[in-house]
Amino acid sequence: MSYLELRQVSKSYGAGAGEVLALSVVNLAVERGSLVAVMGPSGSGKSTLLTIAGSLEQPTGGEVVIDGDALSSMSRNDKARLRRRTVGYVFQDFNLLAGLTAAENVSLPLELDGVSAKKAHLAGMATLEELGLSDRASHFPDELSGGERQRVAIARAIVGERSLLLADEPSGALDSSNGEAVMRMILAACKRGMAAVVVTHDAQLASWADRVVFLRDGRIVDQTVPPPTPESLVAALSEPGPRQ
Amino acid sequence: MSVRHALLAFLSEGPKYGLQLRQEFEESTGAVWPLNVGQVYTTLQRLERDELIESDDRGEEVGPQKVFLITEAGRNELDTWLNTPPDMTEPPRDELVIKVLAALRVPGVSVHGVIQVHRRYLVELMQQWTRLKEDEADFDLAFALVVDAELFRLDSLVRWLDTADGRLKRAALEAPSAKPGPLIRRRLVARR
Numbered sequence: 001m002s003y004l005e006l007r008q009v010s011k012s013y014g015a016g017a018g019e020v021l022a023l024s025v026v027n028l029a030v031e032r033g034s035l036v037a038v039m040g041p042s043g044s045g046k047s048t049l050l051t052i053a054g055s056l057e058q059p060t061g062g063e064v065v066i067d068g069d070a071l072s073s074m075s076r077n078d079k080a081r082l083r084r085r086t087v088g089y090v091f092q093d094f095n096l097l098a099g100l101t102a103a104e105n106v107s108l109p110l111e112l113d114g115v116s117a118k119k120a121h122l123a124g125m126a127t128l129e130e131l132g133l134s135d136r137a138s139h140f141p142d143e144l145s146g147g148e149r150q151r152v153a154i155a156r157a158i159v160g161e162r163s164l165l166l167a168d169e170p171s172g173a174l175d176s177s178n179g180e181a182v183m184r185m186i187l188a189a190c191k192r193g194m195a196a197v198v199v200t201h202d203a204q205l206a207s208w209a210d211r212v213v214f215l216r217d218g219r220i221v222d223q224t225v226p227p228p229t230p231e232s233l234v235a236a237l238s239e240p241g242p243r244q
Numbered sequence: 245m246s247v248r249h250a251l252l253a254f255l256s257e258g259p260k261y262g263l264q265l266r267q268e269f270e271e272s273t274g275a276v277w278p279l280n281v282g283q284v285y286t287t288l289q290r291l292e293r294d295e296l297i298e299s300d301d302r303g304e305e306v307g308p309q310k311v312f313l314i315t316e317a318g319r320n321e322l323d324t325w326l327n328t329p330p331d332m333t334e335p336p337r338d339e340l341v342i343k344v345l346a347a348l349r350v351p352g353v354s355v356h357g358v359i360q361v362h363r364r365y366l367v368e369l370m371q372q373w374t375r376l377k378e379d380e381a382d383f384d385l386a387f388a389l390v391v392d393a394e395l396f397r398l399d400s401l402v403r404w405l406d407t408a409d410g411r412l413k414r415a416a417l418e419a420p421s422a423k424p425g426p427l428i429r430r431r432l433v434a435r436r
Contacts, residue, residue, distance in 0.1 A: 039367070041406060041409070041410060180377075187378070201406070203366070203367055203370055203398070203399050203402040203403070204370065204374075204395055204396075204399050206367060206370075207367060207370035207371045207373070207374040207395070208371075208374050209371070212364075212367050212368075212371070214360065214363070214364065216356075216360075221360060222360050222363075222364050223364075224364055224367055224368045224371060225368065
C-alpha cells in the first residue's frame with residue numbers, strides 16, 4: 001500500500017474570471033522507502049502539490065491519504081499532530097530559528113509534540129550525529145555555512161519517528177556538491193524506510209529519485225520509468241571506443 | 245579524448261611500458277573508454293616518429309618489453325595541448341535541437357510533447373548515471389569526474405529543453421512578429 005496518496009487532487013485560487021487553477025486532477029502515490037521527485041517550471045504547481053500533501057493547505061477537490069488515513073476525515077488537532085509527528089518539511093531557505101542552536105532547532109519539533117526536553121535533546125543529537133553534524137550542534141544558524149544549515153534542516157525533518165519527508169527545492173542556492181550531499185541524506189532517510197517527495201526544477205537533483213514525475217500547468221504530464229542497470233549504460237558507452 | 249595526448253601525459257610522469265600505458269589510460273577514464281593494445285602501439289609508433297617520445301632501444305620492434313620516455317618536444321606539445329581550449333566556436337549540429345526545430349514546422353505536432361519525450365529520456369539517463377554515484381566506496385576520482393561530466397552535459401540539454409518549452413509557451417501567447425530565422429542569421433554573421 002502506498003504511504004502517501006494524492007487522489008484526483010485539484011486546487012484553485014480565487015473565483016470567477018480571476019480563478020487560477022494551480023493543480024488539476026493530480027494522482028500520485030509514494031511508497032515507504034521510495035524517493036519521488038516532481039519536476040516542473042515555475043508556476044507549474046510543484047509547491048502547491050507539496051503543501052497539500054503535507055496538510056498545510058486544503059485541496060479544492062480530491063483527497064490526500066497518508067498511511068491509510070484520509071486528511072479530510074481528520075480533525076484540526078489530528079492534522080496538527082500529523083504535521084508534528086509524521087511529516088518532515090525541508091524548505092529552500094532552511095527556515096531555521098535564528099535564536100536556537102542547531103541541536104535546539106532539531107529537537108524543537110519533538111518538544112512541541114510533548115517529548116521531554118532531555119529526551120528531545122538526545123534524539124536531536126543522535127540525528128545530528130547520524131548526519132555528521134554533531135560538532136556543529138551548539139552553533140547558531142548564522143554560524144553555519146549554507147550547506148550545514150540545510151543539513152540541520154534535514155535533521156529537523158527526519159528527527160524522531162517521522163515517516164514522510166517533503167522537500168521544496170532543498171538545494172536552493174547551494175552549490176552542486178552541497179546539493180549532492182543534501183540528496184544523499186534524503187536518499188539515506190528513504191533507505192531507512194521514509195517516503196519522500198522532492199519538488200525541484202533541477203534535473204541533477206531529481207535524478208537521485210527512484211521516479212521523476214513531470215508537472216506542467218498543474219497537471220502530471222509524464223513520469224520516468226524504472227531505469228535499467230547502470231552497468232548496461234557503461235557497457236553501451238564503451239562500445240564506440242575512444243577517438244584518436 | 246585524445247589518446248595521443250593522454251599517452252604523453254602518462255609518460256610525463258616517467259618512463260613506462262606500452263601495456264602499462266594502456267592500463268593507466270583505462271584507469272584514468274574510469275574504465276569507460278577501453279583501449280586495445282593495437283591502438284596503444286600504433287599511437288606510440290607515431291609519437292616516436294614525430295620525436296615526441298623515444299624508446300630505450302630504437303632498433304627493436306615496438307613490443308611489451310620496450311620502455312618509452314617523453315622528449316622535450318613531447319613535453320612542449322603536451323603543455324600546448326593542455327592549455328589550448330578546444331574549438332567550440334561553431335555550434336555542433338545537435339540532433340536534439342534539429343528535432344525540436346523540425347517539430348515547429350510539422351502541422352499537428354505538439355512541440356511541447358516532443359520536448360517532453362526528450363526531457364524524460366534525458367532525465368532517465370541522468371538517473372542511471374546518478375545511481376553509479378550512490379555507492380561512494382566504489383567511486384574513484386577519475387570515474388567521479390567522468391560521471392559528473394556526463395551529468396552536466398545531460399543537465400545542460402534538459403535546461404535547454406526547459407528554456408525552449410518556456411520560450412515557445414510565451415511566443416504562443418504573443419502576437420507573431422518578424423520571423424526569427426533571418427534575424428538570427430544576421431546576428432551570427434555580424435559577430436564573425
